[in-house]
Amino acid sequence: MLNFFLKFFITNLLFSGILFLLLARFNRKQLHSNNFLLLVSLGLGPAITSLLIYYLFLLLPGMGAGTYVGITAALFVAVAAANIKQWRVLIHTLKGWWSKLRNTLRISLKKEGMRRTLMGNALWNKLLLGFVMLYVLYWIYMILIVPILGHDMLEYTIQARLFAWDKSIDYALHRYDEAASFYYIGLHGFSFPLLSTWEHLLDSCFTEGYELYFKSLTGYYGLLLMLVPYYWLRRKSVALATLTVFMMFLTYGFFLTTYTFHLDTYRIFFFVAMLVFTLTAVQHNDWLSIIGVGIFGGTAAFAHSMGVILAAIALATLLVFLKGHLIKERLPKLVVAGLLLLAAGGIHYVIDVLWGTGWIFKEIKFY
């Protein structure tokens, strides 16, 4: 279990925090709230980790597990060092979160008075905090108790295990492993299975982790998915934001999605973040939003085939609605967003079409 918490801390918190530094660097004009940037960064750490493993397996195949872990960690350390000034922003933002949390725990509902309590924020903050705490407990219970049994999740895990054994990613018309007699029928990007591979790589450096980390991703991204609308609606009303979280969670399909191990919360999170950055790009016409569209569009694409088409829709939206001259202003921004999209995972599909399964030329069945 300690093994799990360590992996979770490194990948989801530490790496995400470092990526926040990178986003904060481009937020000089403070057009974006640091709270929002930190929130979306919390989803970026695992995705960029899997992207690095992808490139390392592609470019430097067949090395030891420790080498991949070491290079990945070194790259993150380099980013952290290169953005040393932004640490202050991160610490300031985290202090803000901590102080809000402390206030929520401190405020006595009795002192607030019944009427003020119902209309005010104290009750709703406490309700949300209670909900999040229960959610986390339930999430840990689920990853401990429930084994991986779903069809797709098993496919991802088996393919991830093969990646970890081979320590390489080869493109072929058919992804078939003779030794395991296993045929990987998935045509989506490798972002999600590579997180299980990442867990295997860490396991070979430490101890057996029973894929608890991989299983934890569903619930983790489910929580982030609820917190993104919460963040936006909180500006209007804390009660409204909290009620929205409850209504989302109480929707049977969403509830199922958060506790059935699968990649849906993972891929949807990147889509939602991409959508938000697309809209802020149209609103502010700023470079950070363009970078956000590129990175989150790429990670959405690398997570799932549908993400590629959704990223294309985001680019089309930018093309139509961005302000400024088409050639001088809009096109350079689109090119930057498009290149980032490729680098953040879209490249997989280009390679897959040219040297792999053919992807889009095959019939992609969305079962």
Add this chain to the structure above:
Amino acid sequence: MTRQTKHITWFFVSIVLCLLILMGVYAIIDYVPEEIDANLNHRGIDTPMKLLLGGHLGHFFKFEFLGNINWLIIPILGHALWRWKRLQQWERAFVFMYILTFGLIALRGYFNYRYMMTLLPVTMPVVIYFLWNMLDGEAKFLRKYAMTFLLALILFNSYKYSPFGKTAATGETVATAEAIASTTVKQSQEQLEKLEQIKNRTIGQRIKDKLIFFKDAFLHNDIPHLQKNNERYIINPNNIAGILQYIDQLPLEKGRGVLSNNLPAIYYYTNARAVYYWCEDDFYYRENGPNFLFKDRDYRAVHQHIVNELKCDYIFTLDLYNAYSDEFNGFLEAHCTLEYQNGVGHQLFRINPLD
């Protein structure tokens, strides 16, 4: 009529209208036709109207999974399109992107609620936000009633489609351990007795068990349910573990294996050699990609192909999946013997020798 009364009247008219629409949609999506296609019925798209509402427009009307308030975004979108010129640029971008995304899901993702879920974290907050915003000024006092109404709708819907709601509606009770166990073909008396012992434990014993489980998990990194030889897990007839352990211990000759019908668990939990097959598509997968199994072959030829070419002596399947293909189901009945079945329908068939 005062302004406040006007607001209240409109609020009630809206609620009644909303309930009428919901009743109409429920009647359509819950309708079960006499002739059932197992796959389409399972996905809730087995009539043209269900295909339209629960399929292509599923993001709004597939109440079972997506909840029953998403459709309220339709008038909001209509309103936005109506006053398009007065919208801010980012609002136009939102409507544009939303409609295109929805179009993609309606065209390509209508088969599975998971794809329809893509827009849920956008649609639901937008609906709730608009309703909140609409009830502003003098109508502000109606907000709490409107939110309570939405919450009640969602709760009712989730209950209706949850296992509890479904059980209450059909009058069927949840299968007991004994009933499930009685369906198993291969389960020793000893296993059943152990199961009975587990079932009869007191609440105190159960809590103690859970605490030991968490102590082991947290302090010793010992996650018992993931260990292949965890007895408690294997003997539970609701779990797949028993049949997987049985497969792992099959007396298979070297190079021979199991044809697995859409059940990749065999690769993950056992060391058995397996050939992946999916009866609905009639594809088995090898190094050259997907190949037909039943197409252009009679049962005798299929039998020879499985045994001689694919080198499989057993078929691992789920009874629910068997219904997806009459040919496959017929082959199981004609040429195989059921050797193991657990309480949730996982089956292991031994392929009989040809006469």
